[in-house]
Amino acid sequence: MRVLEVENLSTHYRLGSETVYAVDNVSFSIGAGETFGLAGESGCGKTTVAKSIMRILPDNGLIAGGKIRLAGQEIVGLSEKEAKKSRWSKASMVFQYAMSAFNPVLRVGFQIAEVLQEKEGCTKDVAYEKVKKLFEEVGLEPSRIRDYPHEFSGGMRQRAIIAQALACDPKLIIADEPVTALDVVIQGKILDLLKKLKEKYDLAVLLITHDLSVIAEESDRVGIMYAGSLMEVGDAISVFKETLHPYTAKLIGAFPSVVGEKTRLEFIPGVPPDLISPPKGCKFHERCPFAKPICKVKRPRQRELDKGHIVACHFAGELDLHG
Numbered sequence: 001m002r003v004l005e006v007e008n009l010s011t012h013y014r015l016g017s018e019t020v021y022a023v024d025n026v027s028f029s030i031g032a033g034e035t036f037g038l039a040g041e042s043g044c045g046k047t048t049v050a051k052s053i054m055r056i057l058p059d060n061g062l063i064a065g066g067k068i069r070l071a072g073q074e075i076v077g078l079s080e081k082e083a084k085k086s087r088w089s090k091a092s093m094v095f096q097y098a099m100s101a102f103n104p105v106l107r108v109g110f111q112i113a114e115v116l117q118e119k120e121g122c123t124k125d126v127a128y129e130k131v132k133k134l135f136e137e138v139g140l141e142p143s144r145i146r147d148y149p150h151e152f153s154g155g156m157r158q159r160a161i162i163a164q165a166l167a168c169d170p171k172l173i174i175a176d177e178p179v180t181a182l183d184v185v186i187q188g189k190i191l192d193l194l195k196k197l198k199e200k201y202d203l204a205v206l207l208i209t210h211d212l213s214v215i216a217e218e219s220d221r222v223g224i225m226y227a228g229s230l231m232e233v234g235d236a237i238s239v240f241k242e243t244l245h246p247y248t249a250k251l252i253g254a255f256p257s258v259v260g261e262k263t264r265l266e267f268i269p270g271v272p273p274d275l276i277s278p279p280k281g282c283k284f285h286e287r288c289p290f291a292k293p294i295c296k297v298k299r300p301r302q303r304e305l306d307k308g309h310i311v312a313c314h315f316a317g318e319l320d321l322h323g
Contacts, residue, residue, distance in 0.1 A: 002069075003171045003204035004030040004053065004091075009066035011045075011052045020275050022048045024228040025066070027302075030172065030204040030221075035195075037207045037219030037236070039251070041272060045228040046208045047096075050174045053206070054093055055083040071171045088119050092165040094158075094194075096177035101161050102149040108157075109135075109145025112164045119168045134163040138193060155186035162193065166201075173198075174206045179214065191218055212255050216240055221308075224248045227273050227283040230302070234309035244311040247284045249321035282314070290319050 011023040023045045030036040038046050051057050053068055055075060068075050071090045075083060095101050102111055112134065113127035122130070132142035138159040149157060158178065165173050175194060179187035195218065198205050207218055215222055215236070222239045224232045224247065232245040243249045253266025270287040273279050279286060285295040292315070300312045313319075 001032050002029045003032050003071055004206070005067070005069040006049070006053070007067040007069075009049065009052060009068060010064045011048050011057065012062050012064045013058075014060045014062070015276070018276050021278055022061075022228055022275060023052065024278070026225075026228075026230050027066075028223050028230065028233055030206060032171070032204055033198065033202045034220045035198060035205040035207050035218055037209070037215035037222045038225060039209060039212055039215045039222065040225035041251075042210060043272060044225040046210075046225055047176055048228075049225075050093065050176050050206065050208055053172075053174065054087060054091060055080075056087075056093075088115055088165075088168040088170060090170055091172040091174065092168065092170040094161050094165050094173060094175040094178050096180045101157065104149050107146050107148055108152065108160050109147075112145075112160070112167055115164060115167050130167070131163070134166055135160075137166065137197070138163045154182050155190065158182065158186075158190050159193065162190075162197070166197065169201075170203070172204045172206065174208070176208045177210075178207070179209075179211075187214075194218070212252060224251065227278060228275055229283055229312065230310075231284065231313070232309075232311045233302075234306070238306065238309045242306070242309070243321050244305060244309065244316040245313050246288050246290050246319065246321060282312075290315060 007027050009023055009026045013020040013022055026049060028036060038049065040046055052063055063076055070086060075086060102108055109128060109131050112131045116122055116127040116130055117124065131145050135142045135145060140156060140159050152160060179190050182190065194205065197203065209215060219236045222234065222236050223230050224245065226247050232239060232248045239248065240252060243252060250266050250268045256265060268287055273283055281297045282295045282300050285291040294314055300314045302310050302312045303316065304310050305317050
């Protein structure tokens with residue numbers, strides 16, 4: 001069952017008299033029990049996709065086109081009051097920067113219980129009992145519900161954020177850089193926890209990160225974003241082993257491997273384009289070593305070269321990306 005279906009999503013930001021084309025015609029879906037990893041350089045639009053799905057864009061943000069169906073409900077046209085009902089109950093979000101995710105002057109348990117009382121209309125006592133069970137679920141002592149955020153370590157705080165995300169039994173969890181600023185041991189434990197919870201509750205998970213090693217390890221399917229657009233989408237093995245887009249190949253080549261022969265790391269010359277005035281043609285053509293004249297003038301359409309493996313490149317399948 002498709003829990004989330006994003007179709008031709010475009011999201012813009014207004015900056016004075018100018019428009020930032022942050023997300024441009026993005027499409028993907030996530031099924032129950034599936035993790036979809038969304039990767040790309042900082043500023044490519046990953047978090048804007050997440051905020052569009054949650055309908056928590058800032059005041060200058062606008063969903064300019066496309067559809068977002070969440071658990072069968074179209075949410076793009078909903079009023080703010082109607083969209084608020086779907087947050088936490090249909091979709092919830094594990095935000096990045098665990099150290100600042102909670103209000104520092106309120107007890108952690110209170111902040112999670114408040115969500116339950118607001119969304120489910122339960123009493124204070126019932127809400128606190130559920131918070132205790134949620135703490136046990138994520139590996140925290142139930143007695144810690146009365147502690148303040150500063151009394152939690154970074155890893156404990158991230159577990160509490162996950163508990164909050166699970167509070168109203170959502171179908172979709174969006175994890176935006178869920179292990180940022182945590183050491184590698186704690187990162188592994190948090191990612192293992194997310195995987196365990198996904199399998200136990202048959203959750204759909206949108207995992208957003210710039211760390212390809214996390215994406216490769218945790219995702220069933222992968223989307224690679226560049227300058228607001230999806231360059232390549234497919235199952236994780238295909239995207240990493242049978243790469244079709246030059247940008248994906250360069251991104252993978254920039255990450256060191258702990259196995260195999262030592263090789264020189266790749267780098268991508270130049271900088272991403274200005275999204276106020278994105279280039280014509282392929283957005284990657286200015287940095288692509290395989291670019292040809294057509295790439296400068298014609299935007300490549302997305303094509304399915306293999307089953308479920310989609311790429312936006314005029315010459316996909318013809319290039320020697322590993323030579």
